[in-house]
Amino acid sequence: MSAVLEPTPARVRRVHRAWWVALLTLGALVATAGFRSSTGALLQPLEEEFGWSRATTSGAVTLNLVVYGLTAPFAAALMARFGVRRVAAVALVMVGLGSALTTVMTAAWQLWLLWGFAVGIGTGSVALVFGAIVADRWFVRHRGLVVGVFSGASSAGQLVFLPVIAVLADGPGWRWAALVVAGTALVLAPAIWLLMADSPAAVGRRPYGADPQSPVLAPEVPVGAARLALVTLRDAARHRAFWILMATFWICGWSTNGLIGTHFVAAAHDHGMPATTAASMLALIGVFDLVGTIASGWLTDRVDPRLLLAVYYGLRGLSLLAVPWLLAEVVHPSLFVFIVFYGLDWVATVPPTIALCRACFGPARAGVVFGWVFASHMVGAGAAALYAGVLREATGDYLAAWLTAGLLCLGAAVAVLLVPQGPVGTDAESPAL
Structure with a gap:
């Protein structure tokens, strides 16, 4: 009887370990995106309680976004050096503590310190670079699709957290919203620490879709995380492709997290729309972006990434030019059309951008190169x-x-x-340091 109940090796291997790692990664990315997007819904409550100006609160968000972005390449290098599990768990603890401490702040400099540095560094360490590294290490087949799902986590984070944050801020108060963020981060940290695996080799497996005859190789461990990040920047900066990707992703960040993510709720409120309704509209953008980004990942496996990006940026530009004439006290059908249209395009740019980093600079450095490109996104x-x-x-x-x-x-x-197609020079083939 016991032999019947004992699982066979075939049953154990039915679900590849890569999918469980992807599920953990997705959970961390969803939560992190929710933490980051919560700042937009808290601007007005903070201004009303402390008497701070919009420039002061926006400045704190700006610092958060810049630190968030500049953390990414160094976080990618730290993950290469110490493992994704350790870096992600520590980052979530930083987010939890930073968010919890905002409930006792009394001055604007404390908001800048906590939102800007503690939450900025924490969320920047568990951002899209984290997902890109996991997808690159664990998947050969369906890599673009997995990156698309991870990219859509930012939308899912908005969908899950933003309405809750807005309702709490409008009801019991913004401190309750901050504590929800803190509690979620502190619960996720031990789960990542205990259950995440750094690479397939760490558990004796091959990446999903890899040749069954290929050797099980551990990722190369660089000598120094900071040196890896800086030398990769130096080498990549010699090529036109890097600067085009940096500039276009800077614009991507400007037009998403910086403008819509931070100011949409406040802008809609200026036109008489209740803050909770505006936050729900922003969350709805996340719903359609989840669909659009997963579809973008699927398309990236099949279509020239440059063409996809040209279409995405062009359509986004046209939609943003129409926004000033769509906002009103109530949600008109034209605004709903914008929500659907813009939502499908929100971060659909991520999978093809990651694909171009890999194609131009090689798999060994793609994660860190994308870290720098992502940094430009958040600086924008x-x-x-x-x-x-x-x-x-x-x-x-x-x-x-x-x-x-x-x-x-x-x-x-x-x-x-104008991004070249294929590797750009000998540095693209050089291994990680």
Whole structure:
């Protein structure tokens, strides 16, 4: 009887370990995206309680976004050096502590310190670079699709957390919202620590879809994480492809996290829409983005990534140019059309951008190169958050911010077509340090 109940090796191997690792990674990415997006729903409650200006709160968000982005390449190098499990778990603890401490802050510099550095470094360490490294290590087959699912985690994070954050901020208060973020992060940290595996070789497996006859190889361990990040930047910066990807992803960050993610709720509220309704609209963008990004990952396995990016940036630019004439006290059908249209395109740019990093600079350095490209994304987001906040303070509306973002996206649609196809020089083939 016991022999019947004991699982056979065939049954144990039915679900590849890569899918369990992907599930853990997805959970961390969803939560991290929710933590990051919560700042947009908390601007007004903080301003009302402490009397801070929109420039002050937007400045804290800008610092958060910039630190979030600049952390990414160093986090990628740290993951190569110490393993994804350790880095991700420590990062989630930082997010939890940083968010919890905001409940006792009394001055603007404390908001900048906690939102900017503690939460910025923590969320930046468990961001899309984390997902890119996991997908690259654990998957050969369906890699683009998995990257698309991981990219869609940012949308799922908005969907899960943003309405809850908005309701709590509008009801019992913003401190309850901060504690929800803190508690979720502190619960996830031990789960990642105990259950995550750093690579297939660490558990004696091959990546999903790898040749069964291929050897089980552990990832190369670099000598120094900071040196790896900086030397990779130096080598990649010699090539035009890197600068085009940096510039276009900078615009991507400007037009998503920086403008829509940070200011959409406040902009809609300026037009008379309740904050909870606006937050629900932003969460709905996340629903459609989840669909669009997974589809983008599937397309990236089949279509030239440059063409996909040109289409994505072009359509995004046109949609942003229309926003100022769509916002109102209630949700009209035209605004709903924008939500669907823009949502499908929100971070659909991520899978083809990661694919171009891998194609141009090789698999050994793709994670760190994408870390730098992602850093530019968040620096662009930070610049937009501050730019839009200052414009709103000076002019009383967001019109110039919407128009600027739309025109930048149309420029990115043209620029991305100039990225070379294939490896760019000998550095693309060099191994990790």
